[in-house]
Amino acid sequence: MGDQQFAKGEEFERKAEKKIKGWSLSGSKYDDAADLYQKAANSFKLAKSWDRAAVVYIKLANCNLKSGSKHEAARAYVDGANCYKKTSPKQAISCLDQAVNMFLEINRLNMSARYCKEIGELYEQEHNFDQAITYFERSADLFQTEEVSTSASQCKQKVAQFSAQLGKYQKAIEIYEEIARYSLNNNLLKYGARGHLLNAGICQLCKGDVVAIANALEKYQDLDPTFSRTRECKLLADLAAAFDEEDAAKFTIAVKEFDSITKLDAWRTTLLLRVKENLKAKELEEDDLT
Incomplete structure (x- = not known):
């Protein structure tokens, strides 16, 4: 079945390209070609030829742009990304990036936010936390603009998590404290505030400033009685x-x-181990001095 579907995909793709190269009085050749590219991509997917399907989706996106439909072009890039996710995260990110920019151009901010979040998740899987932070931040800003507060908060938590992992503790502290304040003003979320304050406090410990830790504890008790x-x-x-x-x-x-x-959890354990290592190092220094 795979070989048969692959052959079908190639045939549909050939027909699409022939249609584009041909002359059309009605000007609908791009719409006709788009329909053929869609059929080609579906056949390649049935053949489990993910890279080939993704390439065809990119051709479909370009076809949709020629016929003036940025929304359909963006959707084709998303479909291409979904195929590339099975073979090449880097290519998937590239396709999603194109989709994000197109959705921004047609003022579909919610869609842009959603796919920025997906890019962040792909970078997270690749352990590229700097880039993950960039896209989760973009996603949070876009969700905030659209007043999708829950999704914005989830993305901010990712930014805080990765910032702390990279040693950017102050940035993580500020985000966790902000989320805790927001949670305390929401009856459904207020019981989760203690977890965010704990995370902020652990980041304070990682910074190693005893006075700042004491001040933070005082502040958190004022914030949440x-x-x-x-x-x-x-x-x-x-x-x-x-x-x-x-x-x-x-x-x-x-x-x-x-x-x-x-x-x-693993994140808290990792950070607490860092603090413990710092304490052990200090103990060794004291022993050396005596």
Whole structure:
């Protein structure tokens, strides 16, 4: 079946290109060619020839541009990206980038935001966190413009997550604090605020400024009067005390106690390990001095 569908795809593609090269009194040759390219792409997909299908979708996009339909051209680039996702994330990103720009040109901001987010996710899969941040930020701004607050918040959380992983702790802190403030003003989200404040506090610990950590804890308790009664607040207070005393063992006990009830995710664990390594290094310095 695969070979048969591939042959069909080639035939449809040949017919489409012949149609474009031909002369048409009605000027509908691009519409006719677009229909043939669509059939060719479908056949190549049935043959599981993803790269070939993607190439045809790009030809379809160009055809749609010739007939004056940017929306259809953008959709074709998205379809091409979906094929390339199976073989080449780099090419998928290139197609989605084209789609984003076209949707922006026709003022479809929601669609642009959606595909910026997809590009961010592809860069995340490739562990290219700098580029992931760029596209998640663009997506958040566009979603915010369209007042799609939940999606904007999800993208901002990704920006904060990757910023912290790259050591840009202050940027992550500002985002987590902003999301916590927004959550506290929303009845459906307010119980999640403690998690965002915990993330911000962990980033404060990574910065290693004892005074800033103490000030942050005070600020978070003012921001959310219920925070002082949470396990997240107790953990941050215990970690801050251990950090101030340069006591790695005390730090470990506090983490294990929290983790035994509320499992720490990989991101929090990674950052807390960084803090612990810093504490161990300080302990070694003290030992050397004595």
